[in-house]
Amino acid sequence: MKSIKQIFRLTYLVPAAMGMLLLSTGCKKFLDTERQGAYDADNYPYPGGSGPYDQFIFGAYNELRSFNVHSQAFITAASIRSDDADKGSTPADGGANATTMDNFPVLPSNGFCNTLWLGYYTLINRCNVTINEVNTNTTIVATDQIKQQTIAEARFLRAYAYFNLVRFFGRVPIIDKLFDNPAQQNNVPQSTAAQVYTFIEGDLVFAASNLPASWDAKFVGRATRGAANGLLAKVYLTQQKWNEAMGAANAVMTSGQYDLSTSYDRIFREEGENSKESVFEVQATASAAIPSNNGVQYAQIQGVRGAGIWDLGWGWNTPTTDLEAAYEANDPRKNRTIMYTSTNTTTFQTIYGENLPTGLPNPRYNNKVYTNPATRASLGNRFGYWMNVRILRYADVVLMYAEAANEVGGTANITAARNALNAVRARARAGNNTILPDVTATDQATLRDAIRKERRVELAMEHDRFFDLVRWGVAQTVLNAHGKTAFSNARDVLLPIPQTQIDLSAGVLTQNPGY
Known part of the structure; x- marks a missing residue:
């Protein structure tokens, strides 16, 4: 059977720069190099x-x-x-x-x-x-x-x-x-x-x-109607076009394509990529033969900066003590977001049960980009080029809806805003009703503060906080x-x-x- 590269040479001539980009495509994730779903002689072009x-x-x-x-x-x-x-x-x-x-x-x-x-x-x-x-x-x-x-x-x-x-x-x-x-x-x-x-x-x-509302599985990661409406909601929200933002977010929420069923812990693991939580994410992949050319350096830049098996990246983008203090008591999202360096008195573990070392340059690292050690071992690569970048999550859309509905105001909209906010909190508490109680506020100002706080802890380290502070x-x-x-x-x-x-x-x- 001909390879994608062979078929390409026989079929289309395109500008060199664009052609070189195509040569690395296949379709596990649709820009992958794995053989699943790759072009062959029967389905090309x-x-x-x-x-x-x-x-x-x-x-x-x-x-x-x-x-x-x-x-x-x-x-x-x-x-x-x-x-x-x-x-x-x-x-x-x-x-x-x-x-x-x-x-x-x-x-x-x-x-x-x-x-x-x-x-x-x-x-x-x-x-x-x-x-x-x-x-x-x-x-x-x-x-x-x-x-x-x-x-x-x-x-x-x-x-x-x-x-x-x-x-x-x-x-x-x-x-x-x-x-x-x-x-x-x-x-x-x-x-x-x-x-x-x-x-x-x-x-x-x-x-x-x-x-389309969705793509065939071999094209996972391509833009959808939900992605367009979700991004449009954020564009409207940034301009304080509250009614329009509410409508665009609602179009995503009523599409039937997304939900909050993926656990917060799973979202950021390799196996959580392109889940029901995902509205749009950058597709990245790596293999033992091609460790970086089809990936993105996002995870490596934020990976633990250490030695030996703990040389996982540059150690940039480390969570602050201010973010650490923003979480409510026992919020599981805190430890899923912040990974702690072990100290002389306390040994911390990764989400995969590894003991973190002492003496790392920073006391905290971004846990949302931490890679599976089994994946690292199978690829012979420590640097996480295969990790997708989450650009727009469903929880973000739900919180945008909550914010816009609250700003539009009126009893019905404030109730809808509170319900949306509490849906995100319910997923975060993961069945533990002793933490993260429902927000019961009925006035716009109190609910506004609650929604803003929720955005911070739900979306922490996901490149929204600075823009939120500016637009607020x-x-x-x-x-x-x-x-x-x-x-x-x-x-x-x-x-x-x-x-x-x-x-x-x-x-x-x-x-x-x-x-």
């Missing part, structure tokens, strides 16, 4: 339920695993800037790029800012390539439904990229087409944040209307109290536009206030 534009859209999905999109810079900007996490590792590790992200202010010369800019615009370009191929490539024959579905996938991924860009940088250029001369995109001026949000909404509304308008108060006294609301809610990009644009791009 595409399995039933997919489409002939896979060679292009897979390139966009693959970009989600890029170091520039979901690794060092992303973790630093989305999590370490908050009160949930410290940089960790050793004081000098990462240099000024990292320490200023942690403690502010970030300078326009910060390399992490430029990394994020390049990563997300590369993802956007991959999406625009896909849309262009659907609209202009006359050698590919496909139904209108397949064309629309492919464009919807690309627009979902493009919306996700722009959502991160606008939250990181505010005013950014909207690039929605390919240029004859790629250098021309350096001269596209910035749009206002409001214009960017309108653009994102348009992409997501289209995606929600044209994506409490970032300066909270971060200054946490010890990040250099944080200024007038400047630091946004990152600086990378000076490198301003220079490349010959001044077309302008700097954010305060920098």
Whole structure:
């Protein structure tokens, strides 16, 4: 039987960069290298339920695993800037790029800012390539439904990229087409944040209307209608469009595709990937033969920094004592989120029963990215490239619904908000009725505080906290109290536009206030 690589050479000629991305695809997770569901001579050029534009859209999905999109810079900007996490590792590790992200202010010369800019615009370009191929490539024959579905996938991924860009940088250029001369995109001026949000909404509304509710199992991880509505809910919530956010979240909750049946402990294990809790996650894989090329470095960067068998990563993004104190008594989510280094008086264990050593550089590590030692042994690899990145969980959608319904107000909506909040708490207590009692508040202000606290502990270390603080308008108060006294609301809610990009644009791009 021919391999995917052999069949590819016989079938389509595509631009080299996109072709190289396709060569690593298969389908256990749909961008996997395992043989299950892989293309063969009988189902190429595409399995039933997919489409002939896979060679292009897979390139966009693959970009989600890029170091520039979901690794060092992303973790630093989305999590370490908050009160949930410290940089960790050793004081000098990462240099000024990292320490200023942690403690502010970030300078326009910060390399992490430029990394994020390049990563997300590369993802956007991959999406625009896909849309262009659907609209202009006359050698590919496909139904209108397949064309629309492919464009919807690309627009979902493009919306996700722009959502991160606008939250990181505010005013950014909207690039929605390919240029004859790629250098021309350096001269596209910035749009206002409001214009960017309108653009994102348009992409997501289209995606929600044209994506399937689910995919065949061999395409697990591809964007769905629920993913589009869930992301749209977060986009609306960020803008305080409460009615719209409530409606988009409700569309996910009533879709029948997701629920809270997956235990909190299981969600973050390898076997918990793509569960009923998963609305969208970045698919990653590794094998003994290909340990990293089809994976993502997200887990390694946060892995325990030690020696020998405890050399599992860089030790970045370590939970703070402030986060530790945020949990209610005996909340099981605390120990599932925070992994403790053993001390001379206390031996702590991993979720797999291993005794953690003493003398590690940091007292706490992110337990949500801890990998199964059996998987590490089978792959001959310690660094977790196979771990998916959870981008949007169902509990997040339920809590967004709760927040939006509470803000809309009225007795019925506040009751619905409280019920949604308590559903998340019920899953967390896992049948132990002596902990995490139902919230009984009936007034909007008290329930608002309860929902915000629940978001923190449910979604801790999952790159939401900083953005939540900003959209709630409490970032300066909270971060200054946490010890990040250099944080200024007038400047630091946004990152600086990378000076490198301003220079490349010959001044077309302008700097954010305060920098």
